Amino acid sequence: MKLKSIELSGFKSFAKKTELTFGSSVTAIVGPNGSGKSNIAESFRFVLGEQSMKSMRGKRGEDLIWNGSMNLARAGRASVRLVFDNTDRALNLDFDDVILERVVNRDGGNEYYLNNSPVRLRDIAELLSQAGIGASGHHIISQGEADRALSASPRERREMIEDALGLKSFIYRRAEAEKKLEKAAENMREVESLRRELSPHLKFLERQAKKIEESEQLRQEVRTLYREYLAREVRYLKVTSARLGRERMEPSREKTELDVTIERLRQEVGAKKDDAQSRELVHLEEEGRALRGRRESQSRELGRIEGEVAAHERLVRERAEVMVKISDVNSFIDEIVAALGGALEGEFSALRRAAEKVIESARGFAARATGASAEEDTFPAEVAARKQAVEEELRALRAQEDEVSRKVAELRARIEGEKDASRDTERALFAAMSRRTQLEGTLARLAGQHEVLAREKQAFEDAVREAGMLLGSAAFEYEQYQPLSEMELPLSDEDIAHEPRTAQDERRRTLERKRIRLEESGAGNAEDVMKEFRETTERFQFLTREIDDINATMASLRELIEELSETLRTRFSEGIETISKQFDEFFKIMFGGGTASLTVVRTDLRRAASEDEDEEEENKEKEEVQEGVEIGVSLPMKRLKGLHMLSGGERALTSIALIFAMSQVNPPPFLILDETDAALDEANSRRYGDMIETLAKRSQLLLITHNRETMSRAGILYGVTMGSDGASKLLSVKFEEAVAVAK
DSSP states (O other): EEEEEEEESSSSSBBSOEEOOOOOOOOEOOOOOTSSSSHHHHHHHTTTTTOTTTTTTTTTGGGGGGOOOSSSSSSEEEEEEEEOOOOOOSSSSOOOOOOEEEETTTTTTTEEETTEEEEEEHHHHHHHHTTTTOOTTTTTETTTTTTTTSSOHHHHHHHHHHHTTTTTHHHHHHHHHHHHHHHHHHHHHHHHHHHHHHHHHHHHHHHHHHHHHHHHHHHHHHHHHHHHEEEEEEEEHHHHHHHHHHHHHHHHHHHHHHHHHHHHHHHHHHHHOOHHHHHHHHHHHHHHHHHHHHHHHHHHHHHHHHHHHHHHHHHHHHHHHEEEHHHHHHHHHHHHHHHHTTTGGGGGGHHHHHHHHHHHHHHHHHHHHHHHHHHHHHHHHHHHHHHHHHHHHHHHHHHHHHHHHHHHHHEEEEHHHHTTTTTTHHHHHHHHHHHHHHHHHHHHHHHHHHHEEEEEEHHHHHHHHHHOOOOGGGGGGGGOOOOOOOOOOOOOHHHHTSOEEEEEHHHHHHHHHHHHHHHHTOTTTHHHHHHHHHHHHHHHHHHHHHHHHHHHHHHHHHHHHHHHHHHHHHHHHHHHHHHHHHHHHHHHHHTTHHHHHHEEEEEEEEOOOOOOOOGGGOOOOEEEEEEEEEEEEOTTSSBBBSSOOHHHHHHHHHHHHHHHHHHHSOOOOOOESSSSTTTHHHHHHHHHHHHHHHHHHHHHEEEEEEHHHHHHHEEEEEEEEEEETOEEEEEOOOOHHHHHHOO
16 A cells, blocks of 8 residues: 555645645655645644644644635635555555545534545544554654654553554454443343343242143133033933933823723713712812822922022032131130130229120121021021922822822722623723823823923023133033043943933032132133233343343453454564564664663552442452553663663654664554654764665655755655745755755
């Protein structure tokens, strides 16, 4: 990479556009004092991003702009445009020419351009660091700054050497990695804080979810029990109803026919003989039918009462729990009475009366609760009384019916005995009536079974309704469910119908117990809880992954920082050794002997960590180790050691030797020396010139000088003068003319 040109416009004393091209390895700029030639060196600082106004001999950005004169108006802005030849791609841009431009306006605002595109100052700094170029690095030594390397602190001197060694890019990268590591640590603290805040709520939701899962498992059990119970019951009801219908069909048909036959035979018998015994027999038969009707009515009433008793069984169980609690209250009252029995005498009569009042109130509460339970027991007691009365009436009706049947039988026997063989009609009537009596008994038995079946149907409908309220649409899955035998073979409807009812009753009791447990689990808002649990779990897992990612990033950054630190240590160590050797060689050339060296030193800095009274443990001295570079010199023929014992000229020669040594280790693309040779005598000027030629083999040199020896080593000379308008102008002069101007 080489310098091609620099263009100044409105910058300091260069009011008009001025361009310098660099076609030689050594370019010298000459001119009288005050002509503005040092402004060219400062224009390099400016365009390369220098932010210190002091380094550019100003206080504000406005000081860098041509301020006008009597003959030339002031400028509104100042700009410097620097062009590099980048055919070797030393700068990581795919351009043969890289153009940097910086503009400062009257309001102090700065603009930066890279190949005419706006960029940030940081972009320019990072780009130039690739080639070891900085805004105020070792490659620009302005007038009066030649002594800077000697007068700087060890730490500042180390930074200058790091710049000379091209380590700035590594330092930038390490600083950036450290910032990212600090930011990652801050993010880690925030994420860990969020996760800690989330953890208790997640644990609570986990417990809730576990309860819901248990309830769901219980729900599935209840669902399975309902499916089997209802599937068996509906098949049982279907088969039983069909069977009762078939069994009633033939007796009903036969009884209807017998009713017609008996009526006809009665009419025939009545026409033949209407004696007292026949009338008595008819009366007894009518009485028997009336008794049967009453008995059947009472049987149905008994069935209804039994249904009420079954429906009340659940209430009885719940009431039992209440009575247990009441018993506990009474026991507690007795304990109070026993405890206070001997302690409430004499002076404590008032306390005794108060305690007795409390005990009386408690007993009253227990009595009321017991009374309430007794009142609640009134209903089943009344039902039991009604059941007993109906059963007694049924027994009486059966006895009366048996008595009537006996009388009918006796009367029929007596009538039969009186009949003769010719009375065929009466015999047929009696036979028909006897058969009808049998059929009526069969139909009464079937009617009783039908009543039981009706109650079972009602219980089935209640079970379906309860299942629907508990399980929703899943309650109706029993319609597709097929019960299996112990051999896991499908059962037929007949198999289910002929199973003992005790097995189905046991299923119903098991289902009832499970159903009550499910209702008591209180999992009504399960869907919302599980949704929140899933979302919270996902959030917690996301934060955990974030922590893992941040940990991985931090580990990677620490590894990168360590690698960069190791690279910096290695390169600095190697570089400082090389610079020290070069420094010693240049020092010997400048002084004709003697020694010079650079030494890395460590300084322990102590500082108080904190003065906060709440952080007493941290209020201790912390130790910080800082590395720097010390310069050691020994002049020939003198017993002088140390920089502070050097004269002004000796310091100038030492500074030049050090600057040239730093330039040889990692040669910058260009080196600007602003009157660094001003204090040299003729002999040292020749040595200086020889070193200039040596440096020019590896870097472009821009020399601002009054020294004729230095001018003689230049390939291109630029002269700077100042006209009557106060603006600097660039002149093309011959070497002899330049020497004359310099004088």
